[in-house]
Amino acid sequence: MVNVIGLGYIGLPTALMMASHGVEVIGTDYNKKLVDTLNAGKTTFKEKGLDELFDEAVKCGIKFTTEYQVTDTYIISVPTPYDKFSKKVDACYVVAAVGNVLDVCPKGATVVIESTVSPGTIDKYVRPAVEAKGFTIGRDIHLVHAPERIIPGNMVYELLHNNRTIGADEREVGEAVRKIYASFCGGEIVVTDIRTAEMTKVVENTFRAVNIAFANELAKICRHDNMDVYEIIRICNMHPRVNILQPGPGVGGHCISVDPWFLVGDYPSLAKVIDESMKTNDGMPEFVLNRIYEIMRENGMTDTGRVGLYGLTYKENVDDMRESPTLQLLESQARHLAPPLKVYDPFVSDDVVKDQYHDLDEFLADVDLVVIMVKHNEIRENMDKLKEKIVFDTQNVCTLEGAYHI
Numbered sequence: 001m002v003n004v005i006g007l008g009y010i011g012l013p014t015a016l017m018m019a020s021h022g023v024e025v026i027g028t029d030y031n032k033k034l035v036d037t038l039n040a041g042k043t044t045f046k047e048k049g050l051d052e053l054f055d056e057a058v059k060c061g062i063k064f065t066t067e068y069q070v071t072d073t074y075i076i077s078v079p080t081p082y083d084k085f086s087k088k089v090d091a092c093y094v095v096a097a098v099g100n101v102l103d104v105c106p107k108g109a110t111v112v113i114e115s116t117v118s119p120g121t122i123d124k125y126v127r128p129a130v131e132a133k134g135f136t137i138g139r140d141i142h143l144v145h146a147p148e149r150i151i152p153g154n155m156v157y158e159l160l161h162n163n164r165t166i167g168a169d170e171r172e173v174g175e176a177v178r179k180i181y182a183s184f185c186g187g188e189i190v191v192t193d194i195r196t197a198e199m200t201k202v203v204e205n206t207f208r209a210v211n212i213a214f215a216n217e218l219a220k221i222c223r224h225d226n227m228d229v230y231e232i233i234r235i236c237n238m239h240p241r242v243n244i245l246q247p248g249p250g251v252g253g254h255c256i257s258v259d260p261w262f263l264v265g266d267y268p269s270l271a272k273v274i275d276e277s278m279k280t281n282d283g284m285p286e287f288v289l290n291r292i293y294e295i296m297r298e299n300g301m302t303d304t305g306r307v308g309l310y311g312l313t314y315k316e317n318v319d320d321m322r323e324s325p326t327l328q329l330l331e332s333q334a335r336h337l338a339p340p341l342k343v344y345d346p347f348v349s350d351d352v353v354k355d356q357y358h359d360l361d362e363f364l365a366d367v368d369l370v371v372i373m374v375k376h377n378e379i380r381e382n383m384d385k386l387k388e389k390i391v392f393d394t395q396n397v398c399t400l401e402g403a404y405h406i
């Protein structure tokens, strides 16, 4: 039996996927409200195909609880934020969850850490914590790191098809864990050592952050001298060895906007390009805000003009708002002491910010300038509703003549 610890965006779909592929699974989370919701037959976030997967896993016998189980295999999927000052990974949730497991696990159990951690985290924080509890690693307990690559919005498909990496101290333990993941994963599963697995995950997200930053920097250069960044990128990408990404209003979520900082924190004198890239991406919401003021001035709007942000989530067609560019923009706008902007997102039903709307038509009726922050399908399908508006499109999806761009 596998006990999955942490039933959030990653742990829940992983647990459901294993359960629906013949693995006996019990999911544990210390958030009682979350466990109660799952036990009431409801999923805790919106994701394509998740409800169907949930029903299948329940049919196959998955259980949800706040208790840690006595078993031979644990998968830990708890948060790994970064410390805002040192930029280093904050491993406290992982260390605490490993401690919870060690309180109940039998000798010889395998503890798989799925959470993203910086290279060396398991050596620096997890091994000492395990040894302090009197366990000998490799005899009483086996440690494995199996980072996750899935993307919100396409998690179910990617769980089934992505390649995976498993890092283990002992080859046989890595192979045994590989078999558990192979119950559902059709991709290639590479078995390596723990530090290599830690580094690959962080490098993958860093690669993406640096490439996004390059596109964002081009957008700033092009804006400075009024060149069309999208046309320039389109033409450059016709070169057989060039593939530039698209600029945007910033980077959110708990991966690309967080993990590269781990390398800056651990290697401050070496990770220069990464450091600058992260600062460039983090500066985009402020850049967009200044562009809003510029567009307001160009259109003769006063400081109290009716401006609305379309989209609160960090990416399209999901309900995850963590570190979202819109929230970052609102934060920096509050520092400017400017009047609040109106906000609407079809995926966010709770009231999370001031002046939030829950109906697209009501939102549009109250604004003159619409800023497209997120390219949800809804706005792509309702472009004609923006015909009478001033549109600032940070995502390059607007098909209307005269829209402003980044």
Ligand SMILES: NC(=O)c1ccc[n+]([C@@H]2O[C@H](COP(=O)([O-])OP(=O)(O)OC[C@H]3O[C@@H](n4cnc5c(N)ncnc54)[C@H](O)[C@@H]3O)[C@@H](O)[C@H]2O)c1
Pocket: 005, 006, 007, 008, 009, 010, 011, 028, 029, 030, 031, 034, 077, 078, 079, 080, 093, 096, 097, 100, 114, 115, 116, 117, 148, 149, 150, 151, 152, 253, 254, 255
């Ligand atoms: N969200 C993503 O897109 C994504 C993608 C790849 C990797 N990751 C990584 O996966 C890890 C988990 O991220 P997430 O987005 O699922 O986080 P999350 O915040 O959605 O979920 C974490 C869950 O763990 C629970 N938890 C924390 N400590 C616990 C403990 N000691 N015992 C029991 N439950 C505990 C929390 O209550 C929460 O429900 C992170 O390291 C993240 O970087 C996330």
